[in-house]
Amino acid sequence: MAPDAVLETKGLTMRFGGLTAVKNFSAAIPRGSIVGLIGPNGAGKTTCFNMITGFYKPSEGQVLFNGADITGTPPHRVCRSGIARTFQNIRLFGNETVLENVMIGCHLRQKTGWWQAVLCLPSNRREERAIAERSRELLKVVGLQELAGEQANSLPYGAQRRLEIARALATRPAFLLLDEPAAGMNPNETQELMGFIREIRRSFDLTVLLIEHDMKVVMGICEHIWVLDYGEMIAAGPPEAIQSDPKVIKAYLGEEALTHA
Amino acid sequence: MGAKTNAVLNILAAAVLGLFLWWAEGHLDGYMIQILNLIAVNIILALSLNLIYGFTGLFSLGQAGFMAIGAYVCSILILAPEQKEMLFILEPAYDWVQTAQAPFFVAVMAGGLIAALFGVLVGIPLLRLGDDYLGMATLGFAEIVRVLAINLPRVTNGALGFKGIPDHANLWWNFGWCLLTLFVVIRLIRSNSGNVFKAIRDDETAAKAMGIDVFRHKLLSFAIGAFFAGVGGALLGSLVATIDPKMFTFVLTFNVLMIVVTGGLGSITGSVLAGIAITVLLEWLRFVENPVYFGDWELPGIPGMRMVVFSLALICIILFRREGFMGKREFSWGWAAGRFFKKADRHGT
Numbered sequence: 001m002a003p004d005a006v007l008e009t010k011g012l013t014m015r016f017g018g019l020t021a022v023k024n025f026s027a028a029i030p031r032g033s034i035v036g037l038i039g040p041n042g043a044g045k046t047t048c049f050n051m052i053t054g055f056y057k058p059s060e061g062q063v064l065f066n067g068a069d070i071t072g073t074p075p076h077r078v079c080r081s082g083i084a085r086t087f088q089n090i091r092l093f094g095n096e097t098v099l100e101n102v103m104i105g106c107h108l109r110q111k112t113g114w115w116q117a118v119l120c121l122p123s124n125r126r127e128e129r130a131i132a133e134r135s136r137e138l139l140k141v142v143g144l145q146e147l148a149g150e151q152a153n154s155l156p157y158g159a160q161r162r163l164e165i166a167r168a169l170a171t172r173p174a175f176l177l178l179d180e181p182a183a184g185m186n187p188n189e190t191q192e193l194m195g196f197i198r199e200i201r202r203s204f205d206l207t208v209l210l211i212e213h214d215m216k217v218v219m220g221i222c223e224h225i226w227v228l229d230y231g232e233m234i235a236a237g238p239p240e241a242i243q244s245d246p247k248v249i250k251a252y253l254g255e256e257a258l259t260h261a
Numbered sequence: 262m263g264a265k266t267n268a269v270l271n272i273l274a275a276a277v278l279g280l281f282l283w284w285a286e287g288h289l290d291g292y293m294i295q296i297l298n299l300i301a302v303n304i305i306l307a308l309s310l311n312l313i314y315g316f317t318g319l320f321s322l323g324q325a326g327f328m329a330i331g332a333y334v335c336s337i338l339i340l341a342p343e344q345k346e347m348l349f350i351l352e353p354a355y356d357w358v359q360t361a362q363a364p365f366f367v368a369v370m371a372g373g374l375i376a377a378l379f380g381v382l383v384g385i386p387l388l389r390l391g392d393d394y395l396g397m398a399t400l401g402f403a404e405i406v407r408v409l410a411i412n413l414p415r416v417t418n419g420a421l422g423f424k425g426i427p428d429h430a431n432l433w434w435n436f437g438w439c440l441l442t443l444f445v446v447i448r449l450i451r452s453n454s455g456n457v458f459k460a461i462r463d464d465e466t467a468a469k470a471m472g473i474d475v476f477r478h479k480l481l482s483f484a485i486g487a488f489f490a491g492v493g494g495a496l497l498g499s500l501v502a503t504i505d506p507k508m509f510t511f512v513l514t515f516n517v518l519m520i521v522v523t524g525g526l527g528s529i530t531g532s533v534l535a536g537i538a539i540t541v542l543l544e545w546l547r548f549v550e551n552p553v554y555f556g557d558w559e560l561p562g563i564p565g566m567r568m569v570v571f572s573l574a575l576i577c578i579i580l581f582r583r584e585g586f587m588g589k590r591e592f593s594w595g596w597a598a599g600r601f602f603k604k605a606d607r608h609g610t
Binding site (some may be wrong): 084171 | 445454455456462463466467468470471472473475527
């Protein structure tokens with residue numbers, strides 16, 4: 001195992017029938033880093049996310065989180081162990097308020113349950129008040145404190161993305177996976193997002209893995225990058241190396257781009 | 262509006278209801294009182310289904326099955342041993358059925374708890390199914406309960422059922438249980454566990470990613486819903502004094518479903534209002550089943566006509582107001598005060 005890797009994958013392979021979506025994906029993610037997973041559409045990036053977070057059970061290979069094998073653990077236990085994620089196509093609890101969305105994220109660390117709530121026990125009242133308080137603070141971090149009472153569905157796109165991150169932070173993760181956080185953002189918002197990701201890494205003591213198509217974001221904040229193409233890892237390294245890697249350029253732009261370069 | 266003010270207003274509302282019941286008991290005839298009783302029972306049943314279907318998003322059609330379990334358990338516990346000896350003419354009852362006795366409150370509680378136990382037992386395999394499949398499977402469960410009731414004559418007295426069940430379920434018991442159900446469901450839905458139920462309804466995948474044990478919470482909601490369905494069934498049994506397997510067909514589930522959908526899936530207020538409105542309408546609409554006279558010419562009454570009218574009404578509601586009367590909105594004192602003062606303001610200026 002690499003020195004102080006928070007997450008390590010060993011030979012992860014995912015087959016759907018005859019199709020191999022991801023083949024032999026091995027990576028070690030250093031603690032406290034911001035790293036990226038890139039590749040053309042359909043390269044298997046989200047499949048990797050789904051294998052790490054327990055939504056898919058890998059056909060082969062292992063996922064180690066803090067040295068413990070979490071391969072094939074159901075998603076809610078993966079989250080409990082400290083891995084949180086967002087989704088490529090935003091998945092909020094649309095009928096609930098912004099505040100409730102974050103409170104739901106807090107639920108897995110909650111000690112008092114439903115029957116304490118029914119019996120109106122003070123322990124429950126105190127805890128739920130603390131959760132609401134903490135959720136408001138998280139909303140402040142993502143700049144949505146003014147919208148706490150709004151229905152999540154009614155938020156503009158960018159705010160929904162930020163709410164999804166706040167909700168993920170509510171689960172107290174050590175490792176955060178962001179699936180295309182900059183999708184649909186304008187250059188200004190993208191710039192802000194980069195600062196924001198660095199900021200939450202520092203204040204929440206996180207390791208961040210992100211899938212992103214916006215190369216400005218990837219090259220701007222990632223310290224290490226893995227590149228997938230047709231399910232196979234074709235390159236890995238720091239941004240500068242990736243940028244000039246002929247295999248990556250070929251995968252993204254095709255053969256001609258290389259010969260003309 | 263502070264929590265204290267709300268609590269005071271809630272207690273006041275309960276007191277007003279108490280006063281009304283006290284007045285009703287002395288001044289209304291038996292028929293009207295029966296309708297009031299049915300309102301209370303229907304609200305309990307609607308809240309139970311709303312918790313399962315409206316708040317947790319589990320399309321369950323097993324309501325009649327849980328009601329049957331509650332009704333039979335409660336009836337066995339409150340029927341006197343001599344009555345049971347008279348009733349079981351097909352085959353003698355088992356000893357434990359013959360001797361089981363409990364006060365009314367305990368009997369209703371037991372009916373609810375055993376229904377909840379069955380909820381857990383059938384929920385463990387069934388709740389892994391999604392949407393429509395869950396509806397089919399729970400419908401099947403309700404039918405199994407009914408067929409078992411026919412074919413276990415030493416427990417249920419078979420197709421004959423029970424007659425002369427002591428009518429303990431008066432206005433006070435029914436509305437007491439109704440308020441208790443209301444209280445429990447409101448506390449539950451307002452807590453963070455309630456948020457989790459709604460999260461599962463909105464997006465199961467995202468709920469899993471947030472660390473929520475989706476299956477466990479579905480089972481919890483299903484069991485609590487089954488408990489109150491059992492309670493409702495137990496009260497209904499004592500209220501109508503006669504139960505038999507024919508009573509617990511799909512029509513019973515359909516009635517409850519109609520109340521919940523009309524009131525609004527995911528609205529407690531909606532279930533209460535629709536519970537009142539539909540119970541009253543179901544009685545009032547009996548006139549469409551009576552013969553109608555146009556001068557000398559008589560249009561004969563058609564039995565079951567009111568269900569036709571009701572089904573048409575349900576179709577219209579689903580076509581024109583899919584979210585029901587209340588949608589997901591709820592009544593609150595703050596909202597009521599806002600309305601009241603706004604009106605007062607307008608009158609003032």
